Amino acid sequence: MKKKKTVFIEGPVTPQFIADSIAKHQAKYSIGAHNIFLGQVRADKVEDNTVSAIEFSCYPEMAEKKLEEIREKAFEKYNLTCMHIYHSLGKVNVGEICFFVFVSAPHRTQVYDATEDIVNMVKSEVPIFGKEIFENEMHQWKVNNN
Amino acid sequence: MIKVKYFGMIAEATARSEERINTANIKLSTLIKTLVEKYNLKPYTLNVAVNQHLINKIEDVTVKENDEIAILPPFAGG
Numbered sequence: 001m002k003k004k005k006t007v008f009i010e011g012p013v014t015p016q017f018i019a020d021s022i023a024k025h026q027a028k029y030s031i032g033a034h035n036i037f038l039g040q041v042r043a044d045k046v047e048d049n050t051v052s053a054i055e056f057s058c059y060p061e062m063a064e065k066k067l068e069e070i071r072e073k074a075f076e077k078y079n080l081t082c083m084h085i086y087h088s089l090g091k092v093n094v095g096e097i098c099f100f101v102f103v104s105a106p107h108r109t110q111v112y113d114a115t116e117d118i119v120n121m122v123k124s125e126v127p128i129f130g131k132e133i134f135e136n137e138m139h140q141w142k143v144n145n146n
Numbered sequence: 147m148i149k150v151k152y153f154g155m156i157a158e159a160t161a162r163s164e165e166r167i168n169t170a171n172i173k174l175s176t177l178i179k180t181l182v183e184k185y186n187l188k189p190y191t192l193n194v195a196v197n198q199h200l201i202n203k204i205e206d207v208t209v210k211e212n213d214e215i216a217i218l219p220p221f222a223g224g
Contacts (some may be wrong), residue, residue: 039224062198099224128223129154141155142222
């Protein structure tokens with residue numbers, strides 16, 4: 001199950017893409033539990049401005065190495081059947097999905113911890129950058145608090 | 147010759163995404179100090195990667211010919 005996969009998607013992760021991912025796993029009969037995390041772009045208010053979109057970019061060569069390490073760590077630590085990480089690049093509007101983590105295992109006990117671990121590792125270790133674009137076209141750079 | 151790459155708010159501050167610098171066999175800390183002064187990067191929180199590996203102590207690393215140095219702002223994925 002462990003193989004290099006596409007992570008970065010241009011633009012938002014659509015509900016259709018998520019639905020298709022679930023459908024693809026219905027042919028894998030050893031799976032008994034899925035867990036999904038979806039990150040959505042929030043309309044943060046900064047003083048008088050409101051975020052209308054985030055424009056994501058990354059350091060591709062390093063991001064791919066880091067994601068491969070995260071994948072290896074997750075498979076070592078948890079009894080998973082498969083896992084997928086998808087992250088948007090480019091512009092994602094508020095209310096749209098920019099981050100999709102999909103973890104599958106024979107039993108449910110593994111999938112909760114694995115999902116949280118993977119989400120935290122992606123947020124803290126993968127060189128992805130976000131430009132928060134305000135309604136008035138100004139911008140600021142997003143910094144992860146946690 | 148080395149390659150230096152800039153990302154996110156750092157690329158905005160330097161007004162470039164990468165450049166080649168004709169140097170090698172210097173301390174990474176010396177190179178970073180030079181770039182911070184050149185582009186006024188003092189107010190920024192930055193991380194440094196050499197050949198796609200994050201460096202914890204820039205004092206301990208020597209930059210070699212053909213290295214790729216990346217100056218990275220805080221990560222914001224998710």
